[in-house]
Amino acid sequence: MTAAQFREHGRAVVDWVADYWERVESLPVLSRVAPGAVRAQLPSSPPEVGEPFAALLDDMDRIIVPGLTHWQHPGFFAYYPTGASGPAALADLLSSGLGVQGMLWQTAPACTELEQHVLDWLAGLIGLPERFTFAGSGGGVVQDSASSAMLVTLLAALHRASDGQVARDGVDRGRYVVYTSTEANCGFEKVVRDTGLGSSAVRFIDTRDDLGMDPKALRTAIEQDVACGRTPALVMATVGTTSTGAVDPVQLIGPVCREYGAWLHVDAAYAGVAAICPELRWIHAGVAEFADSYATNPHKWLLTALDFDACYIADRSALTGALAVLPEYLRNSASESGAVVDYRDWQVPVGRRFRALKLWAVIRWYGAAGLREHIRRSVALAQQFASWVGADDRFEVLAPHPLSLICFRLRGGDESNRALLDAINATGRVFLSHTEVRGKFALRLAIGGTATRQEHVATAWTLLSQCADTLAAPRSIDWPEQVGAASTERFQDSRCRGAH
Structure with a gap:
């Protein structure tokens, strides 16, 4: 073309x-289509000779839109x-057109530094503490979803709880346990399985009348596990549960986590961006004092379009310690200087898109x-x-x-x-x-x-x-x-x- x-x-x-x-x-x-209806309208084999692009748009109207x-x-x-939104869609086009691969600072300096800067912007807009920004000991990274944020923060928590042993030798099943509310996102259990801990490592904590996690029940569950020789690795509190929008009392959960050395991750996928309004910032009570990590999804409620999760870490060394690998072919002077961020060490994939353009465009437009x-x-x-x-x-x-x-x-x-x-x-x-x-x-x-x-x-x-x-x-x-x-x-x- x-x-x-x-x-x-x-x-x-x-x-x-x-x-x-x-x-x-x-x-x-x-959508009103029956199962298989979309595939039935598609050719059984790909075209041998290229087709006009207009034919694809015709099929968008004829096949795809009715199947959505x-x-x-x-x-x-x-x-x-x-x-x-319009700004996010246009920024996605810019990202696709540039086609950069932002795994290292060296492979796309602007991709990395814009992401750092825009996520610092967002942290300020929703009232996160400085330690979650690059001015402090932590920083933000764009993940594709809240589930990916859960995965990387759980890996960081296991890295910290095991003094790096998990990164070297793998998970010691039966030793580590994690906790969340019975109202929490179902993705959490999936993530725990993905790490190799297995579903048996999850403790689902009962809720109070307001459907938020019960801190007393959390303490009881942790005490029982500690008495059995298990290590509480992570507690996930939720700000705006998937089911009912419940808000866990982070300010009461946090002291329990600190007492037992458990990492506190706050999943604010749905509701976190609401804290951009000062009158709604009460949803973050306790986050500044106690959270080790935090994630919210601008693609849900902040006009940014899929896929965009803003994941923040208070201690970036725990995350990079869990995820960093360095083959010879990726070595470079900028990385070795320690003066740059290599986002491939902040996520599970090595490669990454220029997603930060979307939030940058949205914030600048609105x-x-x-x-x-x-x-x-x-x-x-x-x-x-x-x-x-x-x-x-x-x-x-x-x-x-x-x-x-x-x-x-x-x-x-x-x-x-x-x-x-x-x-x-x-x-x-x-x-x-x-x-x-x-x-x-x-x-x-x-x-x-x-x-x-x-x-x-x-x-x-x-x-x-x-x-x-x-x-x-x-x-x-x-x-x-x-x-x-x-x-x-x-x-x-x-x-x-x-x-x-």
Whole structure:
């Protein structure tokens, strides 16, 4: 592809993305294709002769878009939305066009130093202490996800707990144990398996009434393990759990970790960026005093687009000690001088992309004030939705909701709530996911998408209310069989589908 061809087709791609963003609200949020439908439309073998690029864009419209669940739809309220934005998408294009491999400072000095600088910026914006920056003993690194941040910080914790033995000889199974809340991200157990510790090394700690980890239960679990000769290697506290948005009391967990020498990692994947607003900085209580590592995902709520996790370490020597290898072919004078950072020693892969461009572009385009506005609008919309739920006797809120996630349900049995979830998602207007709160099936509505506004939240509530009416009077319309079964084609003749 020549430069002239790249200009021509590049403009077409930018136009296509812009058109997609403009029309995505008209598409059903949840994909309606059957399993295998996308592959059935693709040729059985690759082309022998190259094709016009326009043919690929045609297939994007014909095959790919109908096979997507649209995460940038303003009615996407499931899981936690991923906030793609124009500045982030354009920065991704710049990164791909540059094609640098930032494994060493020498291989891309600007890639490394911009990442250091932008992550120091973010640390200041969300109120992290200086020891998490390159002005102190630590620093930040871009990982692809919170799970990768968990993995590298657990490796650093094991390195510290074993005085480097784990890096040399591998994990001594049965010796080290780790702790987290029963509400924590399921990725934590996966990470523990990946290190070789195995699931038996995980202690899931009960929660308090507010669904945050119970520090007393943590202390009891650690005392029992120590009495059996085990070493508490790491405790993971969560600021904004995946399931309910719960915030663990880091200020109470931290002293227990310090007493027993356990590394404290704070997983703030969803909620951490909310601390860009001074009035929400309470979520970080205890982080400055006690955390050994911290991670948050700007790709969830800070308009930065997948994939971008900001992972901070208070003592970078523990991380590089666990992960550094130095073959002869990577030796160079800059690295040996000790004056530069080689990010390959801060992550599991050796190679790395120029991801920092995305956050740099987002911060420069929106400014701190614009980012605060985005967070505050999301929180305000969530509180408004919670007030509608709380004022309706048919519904109940099941968990605290200080930020942008509401867990709620119809009063009654789990089956009626499963049917409500199926009905609301079948409308094509919105997409909600579910969880379990204290043994009860609950619907989750998470706000934070780039394009989500008040009218979209109001639409979600209107649809929920009308679908609830329909469920309460099933004989008023011609219901399909097996109301509670999952199907995106269900209720197509009901009042739910035609609510607006």
